[in-house]
Every structure is written in structure tokens, then in C-alpha cells.
Amino acid sequence: MHSRAENFYAVWREHCRAVNVFRDGGSVPPEKLLQTIWLHQRLLRDRLKTADGRSVRVLHPGFVSVAGGPDFRGAVLQIGDEPPVNGDVEIDLQPNGWHAHGHDRNPSFQNVILHIVWDGTPISTNLATLPLKYFLDAPPAELALALENESSLPEKLRGQCSAPLRELSEERLTELLHAAAKVRFQNKAHAMLVRAKNSGWEQTLWENLFRALGYKNNIWPMLCLAETKPQWQRGAASAFEIQARLLGVSGLLPDDLTRAQKSSDTFLRHAWDLWWRDRDEFETCILPRAGWRFHGLRPANHPQRRLALAAHWLAADNLVANIESWCAATLPDKKLLASFHDVFRVERDEFWSWHWTFKSARLAKPQPLLGGARVTDLAVNVVLPWLWIRAQEGGNAKFQHEVERRFFAWPAAEDNSVLKLARQRLLGTSNARFLKSAAQQQGLMQIVRDFCEHSNAICADCRFPDLVRSWQTPALT
Numbered sequence: 001m002h003s004r005a006e007n008f009y010a011v012w013r014e015h016c017r018a019v020n021v022f023r024d025g026g027s028v029p030p031e032k033l034l035q036t037i038w039l040h041q042r043l044l045r046d047r048l049k050t051a052d053g054r055s056v057r058v059l060h061p062g063f064v065s066v067a068g069g070p071d072f073r074g075a076v077l078q079i080g081d082e083p084p085v086n087g088d089v090e091i092d093l094q095p096n097g098w099h100a101h102g103h104d105r106n107p108s109f110q111n112v113i114l115h116i117v118w119d120g121t122p123i124s125t126n127l128a129t130l131p132l133k134y135f136l137d138a139p140p141a142e143l144a145l146a147l148e149n150e151s152s153l154p155e156k157l158r159g160q161c162s163a164p165l166r167e168l169s170e171e172r173l174t175e176l177l178h179a180a181a182k183v184r185f186q187n188k189a190h191a192m193l194v195r196a197k198n199s200g201w202e203q204t205l206w207e208n209l210f211r212a213l214g215y216k217n218n219i220w221p222m223l224c225l226a227e228t229k230p231q232w233q234r235g236a237a238s239a240f241e242i243q244a245r246l247l248g249v250s251g252l253l254p255d256d257l258t259r260a261q262k263s264s265d266t267f268l269r270h271a272w273d274l275w276w277r278d279r280d281e282f283e284t285c286i287l288p289r290a291g292w293r294f295h296g297l298r299p300a301n302h303p304q305r306r307l308a309l310a311a312h313w314l315a316a317d318n319l320v321a322n323i324e325s326w327c328a329a330t331l332p333d334k335k336l337l338a339s340f341h342d343v344f345r346v347e348r349d350e351f352w353s354w355h356w357t358f359k360s361a362r363l364a365k366p367q368p369l370l371g372g373a374r375v376t377d378l379a380v381n382v383v384l385p386w387l388w389i390r391a392q393e394g395g396n397a398k399f400q401h402e403v404e405r406r407f408f409a410w411p412a413a414e415d416n417s418v419l420k421l422a423r424q425r426l427l428g429t430s431n432a433r434f435l436k437s438a439a440q441q442q443g444l445m446q447i448v449r450d451f452c453e454h455s456n457a458i459c460a461d462c463r464f465p466d467l468v469r470s471w472q473t474p475a476l477t
């Protein structure tokens, strides 16, 4: 075989500098490279020692954190003579990064059990510090080249269920994922039933729609708003009146004009004209602004925009009837998504179709208030379980069967961080298209909840692999 220098493609690559720019001789490698080295454990694993001389045994390096906080979550490490512990790992180039980046004051970092640095004297905390420089299994530049395309989970870090799952045929794997998805679907539906017994079917639907509009960060304030809907909706009829009311009770109506965006200030003046009259009457419904989370939110997901969408649904006053008609209609599978989107589509909002937020400038082109990704979320997590359980309670088996059929036929949703990790860890693939339907995705998320969340990174005491094995080869009767 040719060496790298003789390989013309390697030469092209080097010349075009498509490779990592780090080279030996530089003082400190990039932090990203240290993270990749740790993930792939390109280390002298049997020689690892903290700066104060304690041995470090890595039973699992943890999972790359995608939601902020420490770089790796859920590592399993044995430090010195202590028993193995689960915890997080943070990587900073310099030891003083711990203070300089504010990790010492950030509660998200309180489970960090190992601070990895390139080199240097550890900070004066009890935190174990590993200077990585002394334990690489190859020179950093070589590692940079070898690992540059390695972003997914290394084979050796896959879950213990990965092997038996790989043995399943495509049909059997789908059967397994669908069974788990059905559990998830029915759990959601039964939670709705419990709520509906207290507050009625329509109110239950609205509460779950609002929750879904809260996405990950703002589920709870959205739910609180929906719970007080019978109060704050009184007397508001038009979409704008409901928007003003919703902005007021949510605590998201800004006190000050932007003084920079004319159309925003016009909107805000009109909204305040309505809200200052209503405020006393709905005071008990008002939420504190501090209850909302804005960190890391894309402008399209800003709760003010989501509330505008809900205001249109409420003003139209035909959402439930339209959902029922959609369910009663005969629809081929390939029309499910588009027809459902039509039920929830808001054609135009004078302000929000043209603005992401109050502070942003007017957009060149109008943007939809509801994107395609959220539509599947609404269908799979809210509307289909709601229709299904209502049909069951009404004794309408035919309707219930049709809802279930639509659930299993629904196309795959947008990828997310839970799915990404689960695909790699359980199914050994980073290909998002591996899961072809929303039900398969839901099934995988249910397995994570039922098994991964009750175990740890090294799959301790997880019964799932054995369950899969015995299901794969049923006992002869």
C-alpha cells in the first residue's frame, strides 16, 4: 500500500487544506480536537492519571452534550481507589477556564467529575484534572487527520442492545419500534382522558396544543396560559384582540416601544390600548416574564410568535370542527401531512407574517406562522392521541382504527438530539433517514425513556438487550 505521501488523493487533500489546520509545533491544539480525542478515546487508556497522581479508568467517556452545559454527559469513571461514578466531563484548554468561563458558578456544571485540560497547573478545587497532553496515543497532528471525519459515536461506545438489534430483520425492527410507539401514543392519550374528565375534551385539546407550541423550553408557561383560557378569552373576538390579551397575560407584552421599528411600535401601541383596559380584570391570570426561557430559541420559535398563531386558531373558532372533518375525510397516506397542515395553517398575520420578533426589521418575504416541522409534532403528540382516546370513549372503533392507521402511516418528523444519539447508540447509524416514519421515531424515544434513562452510559443492569434476544428467538412451544 502507498504511504500517505505517495497517495495522490492525500496530496490533493493536504494541498487544498481540507484537512484540519492544526499541525504539530503549534502550542495548543483546538478544543474541538481534544473533545474528539476524548470521545474516541485515542488515549493511553491504561496510563491516565490526574494532575495530582490519581489513576483514571474510563468505563465510558459520556455522550456529547448538545444542549449546552458540560461537553460530555453521563460518563462513567473510576478515579483513584474510589468506586466508579457517573458524572459529566468538561474540557477546557487551560485549567483556569473553569473559573474564566464561569463553570464554577453555573449549576449545570455541578455534576462534573473530571476537568480535562491540555496542560497546566490545576485550579485549586477538589475537581480531578486530567492533562491530556501526556496521554495521547499518537501525535496531535496525526490524530487531527485521523479523526477529522469521525463525528458519530464510535462502534465500541454503542449500547449493549446494538448487537441484538442489528440482528433483527427490517420487519422485526419495525414491529418492535411500533410496539414501543403504541405504548407512547396510548400513554399520551390516557393522560388526555384523565384531564378531559375534569375539564372537557376541547379544553384538553387546547392545553395540549399550547404545550406543543411551547416546544422544549416553554412547555410550562404555555400550559399555564391554556389552563386559564376560559378566563382570559372572555370578550376577545378578533385575532388581534386575542393576541393583545395573550401577550398581556403571558407577561410578554413589552413595556417600552422599540423606538427603532415603526411597524412594531404601531402594533405595540394598539396592543397596549387594549391591554391597559383589561389588565385589572385578568390580573390573576398574568404570568411572570421570568417564567419564560428565551436562551437558544430560534426567532421563529419565539413564544410571542407562537401566541399569535394560537390567537388566530382561537379567533377562527372552527379548529375542532376542522380537525373532526379532517379525520372523517378519506385521505391517502401521502396527503396526510399536507391536509393536516391546511387545518392549522394561518394564511396571513399583518404583523407576524412579516416579523420574527418586535425588535427585528420587516422581512422581505412573508414567513409562515407554522412550519412543516411543528405540524408533525402537533399531529403525533396532540391531535391523533386526542382523537383516538375520544373515539375509544365514544365507542367508535372504526374511527379509532383510522386514527391509529394514520399515526403509523405518518411520515418521519424532523430529527432531534435524542433521536440522533439513540440512533447511533442503539441502531448503530447516524443516518437520519434510517427511521422512515414518525411512529418509528416515537418508538425509539420510548425505548430511551424506558431503558436508557434507567441505566447509564455502560448500560448497567439494562434488561433490554436480553429482552430483544429472547424476542428474536422465541422459545419453542
Ligand code: SF4
Binding pocket: 158, 159, 160, 161, 162, 425, 426, 447, 448, 451, 452, 453, 455, 456, 458, 459, 460, 462, 463, 464, 465
Ligand atoms: S441502556 Fe439499554 S436500551 Fe439503552 S443503549 Fe444501553 S442496552 Fe440499549
